[in-house]
Amino acid sequence: MEKIRNYIDGNLIAPASGDYIDNYNPAVGEVYSLIPDSDSRDIDQAVIAAQKAFPAWSRLAINERAAHLLAVSEKILANLDRLALAESIDNGKPLWLAKSVDIPRAASNFQFFATAIQHFASEAHPMSDQAINYTLRNPIGVAGCISPWNLPLYLFTWKIAPALAAGNCVVAKPSEITPMTAALLSELCIEAGLPPGVLNIVHGYGQKVGAAISTHPDIPLISFTGGTRTGAEIARVAAPMFKKLSLELGGKNPNIIFADCNYEEMLTTTLRSSFSNQGQICLCGSRIYIERSLYERFKPDFLAAVQKLTVGDPLEDSSRLGAVVSEAHQEKILSYIALAREEGGTILSGGEAVTPAGRCKNGWFVAPTVIEGLSPSCRTNQEEIFGPVVTLTPFDDEAEVLSYANGTPYGLASILWTENLPRAHRIAGQLKSGIVWVNCWMLRDLRTPFGGVKNSGVGREGGWEALRFFTEPKNVCIKF
Numbered sequence: 001m002e003k004i005r006n007y008i009d010g011n012l013i014a015p016a017s018g019d020y021i022d023n024y025n026p027a028v029g030e031v032y033s034l035i036p037d038s039d040s041r042d043i044d045q046a047v048i049a050a051q052k053a054f055p056a057w058s059r060l061a062i063n064e065r066a067a068h069l070l071a072v073s074e075k076i077l078a079n080l081d082r083l084a085l086a087e088s089i090d091n092g093k094p095l096w097l098a099k100s101v102d103i104p105r106a107a108s109n110f111q112f113f114a115t116a117i118q119h120f121a122s123e124a125h126p127m128s129d130q131a132i133n134y135t136l137r138n139p140i141g142v143a144g145c146i147s148p149w150n151l152p153l154y155l156f157t158w159k160i161a162p163a164l165a166a167g168n169c170v171v172a173k174p175s176e177i178t179p180m181t182a183a184l185l186s187e188l189c190i191e192a193g194l195p196p197g198v199l200n201i202v203h204g205y206g207q208k209v210g211a212a213i214s215t216h217p218d219i220p221l222i223s224f225t226g227g228t229r230t231g232a233e234i235a236r237v238a239a240p241m242f243k244k245l246s247l248e249l250g251g252k253n254p255n256i257i258f259a260d261c262n263y264e265e266m267l268t269t270t271l272r273s274s275f276s277n278q279g280q281i282c283l284c285g286s287r288i289y290i291e292r293s294l295y296e297r298f299k300p301d302f303l304a305a306v307q308k309l310t311v312g313d314p315l316e317d318s319s320r321l322g323a324v325v326s327e328a329h330q331e332k333i334l335s336y337i338a339l340a341r342e343e344g345g346t347i348l349s350g351g352e353a354v355t356p357a358g359r360c361k362n363g364w365f366v367a368p369t370v371i372e373g374l375s376p377s378c379r380t381n382q383e384e385i386f387g388p389v390v391t392l393t394p395f396d397d398e399a400e401v402l403s404y405a406n407g408t409p410y411g412l413a414s415i416l417w418t419e420n421l422p423r424a425h426r427i428a429g430q431l432k433s434g435i436v437w438v439n440c441w442m443l444r445d446l447r448t449p450f451g452g453v454k455n456s457g458v459g460r461e462g463g464w465e466a467l468r469f470f471t472e473p474k475n476v477c478i479k480f
């Protein structure tokens, strides 16, 4: 069986422990490869390699650093089909989705930051004829990047690319649930001629490898995307060491639909914002609030569309939803559906596991599930489920829906549907979230600030925000 290897100092190597973790294909429910069960010894080795590479990498002319990143981007594009298939097998997501979204975006991440860094500038503050202040924005050293399983290569590269572009070296850890495309990226970086030690990828469990990154004294900054509880744990151990932290955490996003919306566009997009990637996107709108006058029209139309979604083999083009990522995650989603029933909800569609015929009969699938009749304050409407489960709730006016939308501990993204321009501005301004999409969803411009408020995180990624995070400003004041 294939054994994934760590990528340290330009080499593909076995973990210090010699132990491996089973890697499952969730669509068939079988182990298909082995993941290094690394620990702090592997992280120590990776940090030494990164420190060794840092002086040359950070001093490399910007256009040469950019050329290295563009070479990685090109390798990703040249291997798009192979990477997409690997992502689909590892994660359970439909192959068409990996091909059209995940892998192209991973290539764009490298391309975007390779070009962005060439335009990155810093400030000057002249003090009339007395002095001039200028700000240097220098790379910091070894950056730790820790990412989740839902958009594996997409989010992994979203951190690595700006960290490297800014001149840092990186020790990165993909999720142990979906390590395969990170392993392939290691090979592609070698092929692309990335200097040894600039990027190091160490596989394994969060409590071992992730914790070793969070506590390592020579990793002064950490970019983390994952669950809120894990983010709190990283902050607990890293904050007293005064590490720079960017934490992109969970969400429980509202999708607010006013009766004056563009109905057809709203319906099509709401289907996507509810169930894309099996609902396993931190930006999915899982709480759907519908203006009461539209509720009885929306409900049957939405349910009819949901019932047409095919759940099945991720390798089939006809499958709109593939498998959820693991057996444990399937159990978690089903337990929330059971909770929704206990809390008085009515399951309008789905509500159970799906067993496709054929090769996926032992895979972990969940039917797209729509629930109504729950209070906005119940656990189903407050806690992140991270699966293909949405709730429908009617509202009467703006104040009411704003109180529902803002009434969870999360604040990542909000979706708003209305053709009333003043209302769109009014509500967008009052939503407590880092991102507001009006009449669209997942329309991404990589230059914009990306991140959440409240329990959805601290800090912003994307564009200059990411380059500022991965550099340290230093003011130089020169008296005339």
Ligand code: NAD
Binding pocket: 146, 147, 148, 149, 150, 151, 155, 173, 174, 175, 176, 204, 205, 206, 207, 209, 210, 211, 214, 225, 226, 227, 228, 230, 231, 233, 234, 248, 249, 250, 251, 281, 282, 384, 386, 412, 451, 452, 456, 457
């Ligand atoms: P997770 O928190 O369980 O794991 C994320 C990563 O952290 C993994 O690589 C894991 O191994 C590692 N980790 C676990 N324990 C650790 C520890 N003690 N120290 C350091 N690292 C540790 O999250 P997940 O289940 O992989 O991903 C799903 C979550 O990610 C959801 O909550 C989702 O909303 C969130 N997410 C957020 C965004 C965003 O941009 N805000 C994007 C995608 C996913």
